[in-house]
Amino acid sequence: MFLQRGHECYFSSVTHWTNVYGQLVQSPDKKQAFSFQHSYSRVIEPESQHTPSGPFMTFKFYNVEIRDRVKCVSAVDGVPISTQWGSQGHYYPIQIAQYGLSHYSKYLASNEESRKSTFLENGKFSNLWNVHSCETNSNKEILSYKCDNSGSISMPIDSSLKYEHFSVDWKISKNSTLLLVVEVKGGETFNLYYVQSNTLIKSRGNNIFYGFGKKSSGSDWFKLTRNIAIDVLKGMILRKPKKMKKKNKILVNLLKIQFFGNGAIDNMTLSNQAHLDYFYYASKWLLLNQDKSGGWPINVDRNLANGELELSAGWYSAMAQGQAMSLLCRAYSRTGKKEYLEAAKKAAFILSTPSSKGGVKAKFADKYDWYEEYPTQPPSFVLNGFIYALIGLYDVYTLTEDQLSGKLYSDGMESLQTLLPLYDSGSGSFYDLRHYSLPGTAPNLARWDYHTTHINQLLLLNTIEQSSIFTKTAARWVGYMKGHRAKHN
Amino acid sequence: MFLQRGHECYFSSVTHWTNVYGQLVQSPDKKQAFSFQHSYSRVIEPESQHTPSGPFMTFKFYNVEIRDRVKCVSAVDGVPISTQWGSQGHYYPIQIAQYGLSHYSKYLASNEESRKSTFLENGKFSNLWNVHSCETNSNKEILSYKCDNSGSISMPIDSSLKYEHFSVDWKISKNSTLLLVVEVKGGETFNLYYVQSNTLIKSRGNNIFYGFGKKSSGSDWFKLTRNIAIDVLKGMILRKPKKMKKKNKILVNLLKIQFFGNGAIDNMTLSNQAHLDYFYYASKWLLLNQDKSGGWPINVDRNLANGELELSAGWYSAMAQGQAMSLLCRAYSRTGKKEYLEAAKKAAFILSTPSSKGGVKAKFADKYDWYEEYPTQPPSFVLNGFIYALIGLYDVYTLTEDQLSGKLYSDGMESLQTLLPLYDSGSGSFYDLRHYSLPGTAPNLARWDYHTTHINQLLLLNTIEQSSIFTKTAARWVGYMKGHRAKHN
Ligand SMILES: [Ca+2]
Ligand SMILES: [Ca+2]
Numbered sequence: 001m002f003l004q005r006g007h008e009c010y011f012s013s014v015t016h017w018t019n020v021y022g023q024l025v026q027s028p029d030k031k032q033a034f035s036f037q038h039s040y041s042r043v044i045e046p047e048s049q050h051t052p053s054g055p056f057m058t059f060k061f062y063n064v065e066i067r068d069r070v071k072c073v074s075a076v077d078g079v080p081i082s083t084q085w086g087s088q089g090h091y092y093p094i095q096i097a098q099y100g101l102s103h104y105s106k107y108l109a110s111n112e113e114s115r116k117s118t119f120l121e122n123g124k125f126s127n128l129w130n131v132h133s134c135e136t137n138s139n140k141e142i143l144s145y146k147c148d149n150s151g152s153i154s155m156p157i158d159s160s161l162k163y164e165h166f167s168v169d170w171k172i173s174k175n176s177t178l179l180l181v182v183e184v185k186g187g188e189t190f191n192l193y194y195v196q197s198n199t200l201i202k203s204r205g206n207n208i209f210y211g212f213g214k215k216s217s218g219s220d221w222f223k224l225t226r227n228i229a230i231d232v233l234k235g236m237i238l239r240k241p242k243k244m245k246k247k248n249k250i251l252v253n254l255l256k257i258q259f260f261g262n263g264a265i266d267n268m269t270l271s272n273q274a275h276l277d278y279f280y281y282a283s284k285w286l287l288l289n290q291d292k293s294g295g296w297p298i299n300v301d302r303n304l305a306n307g308e309l310e311l312s313a314g315w316y317s318a319m320a321q322g323q324a325m326s327l328l329c330r331a332y333s334r335t336g337k338k339e340y341l342e343a344a345k346k347a348a349f350i351l352s353t354p355s356s357k358g359g360v361k362a363k364f365a366d367k368y369d370w371y372e373e374y375p376t377q378p379p380s381f382v383l384n385g386f387i388y389a390l391i392g393l394y395d396v397y398t399l400t401e402d403q404l405s406g407k408l409y410s411d412g413m414e415s416l417q418t419l420l421p422l423y424d425s426g427s428g429s430f431y432d433l434r435h436y437s438l439p440g441t442a443p444n445l446a447r448w449d450y451h452t453t454h455i456n457q458l459l460l461l462n463t464i465e466q467s468s469i470f471t472k473t474a475a476r477w478v479g480y481m482k483g484h485r486a487k488h489n
Numbered sequence: 490m491f492l493q494r495g496h497e498c499y500f501s502s503v504t505h506w507t508n509v510y511g512q513l514v515q516s517p518d519k520k521q522a523f524s525f526q527h528s529y530s531r532v533i534e535p536e537s538q539h540t541p542s543g544p545f546m547t548f549k550f551y552n553v554e555i556r557d558r559v560k561c562v563s564a565v566d567g568v569p570i571s572t573q574w575g576s577q578g579h580y581y582p583i584q585i586a587q588y589g590l591s592h593y594s595k596y597l598a599s600n601e602e603s604r605k606s607t608f609l610e611n612g613k614f615s616n617l618w619n620v621h622s623c624e625t626n627s628n629k630e631i632l633s634y635k636c637d638n639s640g641s642i643s644m645p646i647d648s649s650l651k652y653e654h655f656s657v658d659w660k661i662s663k664n665s666t667l668l669l670v671v672e673v674k675g676g677e678t679f680n681l682y683y684v685q686s687n688t689l690i691k692s693r694g695n696n697i698f699y700g701f702g703k704k705s706s707g708s709d710w711f712k713l714t715r716n717i718a719i720d721v722l723k724g725m726i727l728r729k730p731k732k733m734k735k736k737n738k739i740l741v742n743l744l745k746i747q748f749f750g751n752g753a754i755d756n757m758t759l760s761n762q763a764h765l766d767y768f769y770y771a772s773k774w775l776l777l778n779q780d781k782s783g784g785w786p787i788n789v790d791r792n793l794a795n796g797e798l799e800l801s802a803g804w805y806s807a808m809a810q811g812q813a814m815s816l817l818c819r820a821y822s823r824t825g826k827k828e829y830l831e832a833a834k835k836a837a838f839i840l841s842t843p844s845s846k847g848g849v850k851a852k853f854a855d856k857y858d859w860y861e862e863y864p865t866q867p868p869s870f871v872l873n874g875f876i877y878a879l880i881g882l883y884d885v886y887t888l889t890e891d892q893l894s895g896k897l898y899s900d901g902m903e904s905l906q907t908l909l910p911l912y913d914s915g916s917g918s919f920y921d922l923r924h925y926s927l928p929g930t931a932p933n934l935a936r937w938d939y940h941t942t943h944i945n946q947l948l949l950l951n952t953i954e955q956s957s958i959f960t961k962t963a964a965r966w967v968g969y970m971k972g973h974r975a976k977h978n
Contacts, residue, residue, distance in 0.1 A: 365854035
């Protein structure tokens with residue numbers, strides 16, 4: 001009787017010692033349940049000042065690829081494929097940038113032990129390979145092979161090696177196929193095939209196929225690095241979507257590595273982690289897919305506020321621009337390659353272009369610039385995406401002193417310090433200001449993981465701006481998660 | 490365990506059939522209690538379109554004079570004296586205007602029966618008077634009397650007459666004093682003295698003294714209309730502030746009317762109600778106390794937001810201006826006296842003057858005009874006071890087509906339709922936008938009686954503007970009182 005649907009009561013006593021928060025939800029049987037949640041976006045005080053080469057906010061806790069809305073990680077270019085707002089799957093630059101930033105941050109947070117690799121091959125023939133109906137040839141650099149239709153080279157793996165990440169430098173040729181035989185905890189065995197196809201993922205019983213693209217015979221070497229557990233999981237979800245949809249991490253054992261057809265390999269490894277590879281995949285994708293305006297168009301339609309705000313496929317997002325900038329700055333910092341920095345700088349142009357002219361810049365009350373995650377007309381004023389844009393601008397400006405980025409950053413920072421109060425609901429935060437743009441509409445309260453994102457963003461900004469506005473707001477917003485609320489008069 | 494301090498849970502099942510709402514409050518013994526409240530400002534659908542001569546919003550339910558912060562109703566000029574923000578008491582134009590508007594609205598809502606008066610005297614000598622050591626003289630118009638130091642004329646009252654309101658036209662002379670002997674339900678008897686003094690109220694045991702001012706002997710006739718129950722109650726509170734502070738209405742019996750000294754009387758009545766008298770007292774006070782800028786300065790210091798926003802005695806309030814305009818328009822409508830309308834028109838000038846120049850007009854984001862209940866710098870953007878200003882402007886413009894009032898009204902209406910969404914907390918409303926003006930500060934949630942005021946104001950405006958913004962917002966805000974809240978994403 002006391003607790004209403006949609007009405008949340010918090011248990012500060014519980015929160016204190018478990019860092020758990022919960023809320024009343026409508027369970028499928030229409031009864032109310034109290035749902036506890038460990039959010040990956042929990043509030044965490046920054047350990048150090050934000051820099052354009054350092055870890056990105058709390059992204060070391062993000063696991064982008066495991067999310068429901070990632071259909072799979074493409075074997076063509078190594079980046080996640082999103083099913084958000086389009087079930088057929090699309091390249092969603094925000095997701096790709098977050099994938100890169102999370103792996104970069106995880107890499108920086110990891111110690112030597114956790115980076116451990118097992119070098120099964122280093123160009124030198126190993127007597128562990130079973131050769132069946134193939135010619136092989138190895139110099140000290142590489143191993144090439146040429147197999148009959150029924151032939152293969154294969155290597156059984158010691159099942160005590162629990163490494164999830166497989167990597168190989170591969171020069172493909174006729175019929176090149178890689179098979180990883182993987183046992184899932186519980187006993188079922190899956191065959192992970194990596195094949196010459198443009199079909200990103202396909203599932204047939206226990207056979208899961210990843211296409212690495214229709215590369216021509218005799219093409220360049222490419223590096224294939226795969227998270228075996230994720231590859232199996234996404235195949236399982238494809239086979240039984242309902243049963244597997246909410247499945248978290250699975251445990252796998254690699255049993256066998258097997259190559260068919262013709263090709264050459266080098267630097268084959270199994271390892272604890274391969275964060276830098278995934279980071280570079282994302283960085284390269286952004287570099288190669290930036291358009292001539294410096295943007296990454298998003299190729300699905302999007303509607304907000306029950307269709308009152310709409311975007312047609314091909315829109316830009318300030319959040320994509322900002323997170324791409326942050327990722328590209330880190331790619332530059334790591335590699336020294338100027339092309340990354342140039343791409344990051346170019347990305348600012350879209351932020352300076354009004355939404356009405358195909359960009360993402362809105363104005364609040366004709367005065368305050370706002371870089372729109374969703375550049376709808378009228379504007380939606382999403383908070384988190386705007387702040388990510390500011391962080392991207394800061395990263396670029398810090399590395400380049402680029403005038404445009406510097407101006408966009410300081411204008412945006414003024415807007416944020418002015419308008420941030422309008423996102424305070426007195427017991428949480430608003431996700432956006434759609435209710436301002438569409439008067440009469442209900443405000444869109446941020447769910448708790450966005451609320452924590454807001455807080456983490458303010459804590460990050462406070463390491464570079466030292467603003468009492470951010471300090472006080474973040475402290476109060478943390479209080480809201482413990483059930484505190486602003487006073488009434 | 491479930492319910493936190495400051496966290497309100499509503500009982501929609503209860504609300505449905507009792508129109509009661511409640512909230513968790515900290516009771517004096519530091520335990521939590523659930524407090525039910527019948528608010529005088531409950532949400533009520535307007536019965537008819539708002540007009541400048543009609544009833545004012547839901548004010549017929551207001552009982553201004555009984556409020557704690559009314560020290561007493563002055564016998565000098567018949568208006569309430571406020572102790573808000575100044576315990577010595579001051580004339581608070583908002584309270585005075587509300588007093589007038591509530592009595593006017595009560596009058597219009599009342600039927601003939603409830604206006605019933607008992608004419609004890611109509612200039613003609615009545616044999617009910619006991620004359621003791623006085624000379625009396627009556628023509629058909631008046632009764633004059635001239636008593637010795639120990640003399641008086643007095644009249645016992647039939648205790649079956651439960652009328653609360655006493656009224657007399659009085660021409661005072663030497664030592665004129667009126668005594669009303671009143672029995673309070675429960676048995677205690679009080680002597681209510683009305684005396685020539687500037688001390689507004691004084692209490693000595695069971696003797697309560699109201700000063701009607703140091704009028705010179707032979708001055709004009711004046712009308713003294715008193716609510717006997719209120720006059721006793723305020724005296725009782727003065728005597729035992731702690732015990733009586735929260736005391737509501739008391740029931741009284743008038744036992745005796747007694748005049749001492751010299752004087753003349755006419756039109757002495759007892760009645761069920763005297764709303765028009767109280768309405769005219771307030772209207773006249775505003776007419777006589779308007780300064781040459783058209784304003785009613787407020788003569789107490791005021792601070793908001795823990796002293797971050799301050800006003801020094803002498804400030805104007807947009808709410809005072811607006812409510813005075815509404816009252817004066819009604820006084821004009823009732824009497825046809827142009828001076829009321831001229832005063833109402835003149836009141837607009839203060840609304841057009843920026844706070845920085847001694848007026849009350851602020852700007853939101855350099856763009857939207859806001860008439861400030863509290864013209865602080867930076868602005869506080871109080872919602873309810875602003876809307877009362879708009880209503881006052883509407884009333885004046887409707888009666889006069891005054892250009893200034895029309896312009897101020899339409900500018901303000903644009904501001905309201907634009908900024909109203911910013912007062913929506915998703916589960917209630919904000920009282921003001923102090924958190925915008927003082928970034929980092931917590932928002933100031935409106936307590937439920939202000940929230941209902943906001944709703945009633947929107948319903949009123951909707952009778953003259955027919956805006957879907959007001960309709961939708963009011964409906965959602967009513968929902969919040971039943972425990973509904975905006976969705977999260
Ligand atoms: Ca977002
Ligand atoms: Ca007020």
